[in-house]
Amino acid sequence: MAMVTVCGYPCAGKSHRATQLASFLQAKLADPATPPKHRPRKVVVVNDESLGLAKSAYDDARAEKPARAALFSAVQRNLARDTIVVVDAMNYIKGSRYQMYCEAREVGVRTCTLFVATPPDQCRECNAARQGSTAYAPATLDNLISRFEEPNSAARWDAPLVTVASDDPPLDERADGGDVAGSEAAQQVWRAITEGELKPPNLATQTVRCGLRSRCCAAQLEVVSSCSCSSTSHIQTSSTSYLTLLDSSSTSLIHALLSRQSLSPLSGPSPLTLATSPSPTRVTVHLNRAVTLPQLQRLKRQFVQLHARTAGGEEFSEETLVRMFAQYVEEQMR
Incomplete structure (x- = not known):
């Protein structure tokens, strides 16, 4: 309740x-x-x-x-x-x-x-x-x-x-x-x-659910093994590779954010372009104060720990992880 x-x-x-x-x-x-x-x-x-x-x-x-x-x-x-x-x-x-x-x-x-x-x-x-x-x-x-x-x-x-x-x-x-x-x-x-308002699960922490599951996964016991949807946010990887993807996607955002900050102070929307697969990801981070590498590293550890429990199950693409980590950083730095 x-x-x-x-x-x-x-x-x-x-x-x-x-x-x-x-x-x-x-x-x-x-x-x-x-x-x-x-x-x-x-x-x-x-x-x-x-x-x-x-x-x-x-x-x-x-x-x-x-x-x-x-x-x-x-x-x-x-x-x-x-x-x-x-x-x-x-x-x-x-x-x-x-x-x-x-x-x-x-x-x-x-x-x-x-x-x-x-x-x-x-x-x-x-x-x-x-x-x-x-x-x-x-x-x-x-x-x-x-x-x-x-x-x-x-x-x-x-x-x-x-x-x-x-x-x-x-x-x-x-x-x-x-x-x-x-x-x-x-x-x-x-x-x-x-x-009070009953809010839906936060994109930054929820386990992904395939939007086409009802059509392409008819049998409940075969949800993971038989799903054939091609959604870019629904991928199946091993636990080790997913944890590596979590680490690399969040690290790439940190580097892009610090590079942007070195050019000009963060004061509002900061558009960033990251080299992700299969195509570059463009994301806008809204921050109104300077950030440091230790702060971002701490947020990265928290973010990776939150998602580690989904490793080996239904997992997110690199582009989606970048956007979710950007949202997480915005919320934590307010």
Whole structure:
């Protein structure tokens, strides 16, 4: 049904708000006045504690990477059209939020971001009051706060964005009769996940589906082996060759973009021509600020990782990959 991404500084009270939100959502789903189409079977809260991840996992990048991967895998397992998934984690990197957003779109569920806006000093006080393994090392806490990328309602992966302050009322606020009524912020989340726009899978991450499949692939068990369509975006390659194609197509765009930037500053549409097979590809990248090689290399790694899971299945042509990577760079550099 939906995914709600909770984000904020460490020790900002995210788990407390996530528990309140889950309580409110469960009450709404049990309310006879709620339309049957908005009644999934369950509300699932995914967090570090449920996955057995210690706070020390964030002490260094080597330990943090598998921790974030475990969280994303748990989100993938639980996303479904009959479930509301509340992702209770820092989600402080916009690239991670974008990855989960794309996964939700691929499944076909609505998304919403809940930003718990607590001042850094208050987070430090809360962390100091914790005991043992429930607390972050002071240096780790400061590092995570400094690296936090605040959500932006203008970014599609953060919208719709609902912000709650530390002194705002509980999300599962009670009415005079004792029933869960929910605060205004909770009601905003509910409207977002039940009435918000349901966006189709993003071209930059979706697995390609042959437009002629219904005509040329009659038997479901022979979809891959018997498809004979000649669409340039539907090709069959080995996993190794596809990963090589992913790498080379994204690298060619990086070189073209940096070459263009060396001639004139990037300020709006930048038309590029890349040597691709079977014919050159012309693509326009819309950027309004300078980019660096390390930035583009990081985006390339993310892009390749997103597509690596499709290797050996239905895959994209070099021209399509170039256009998709261009779109990915535009979105990430906004």
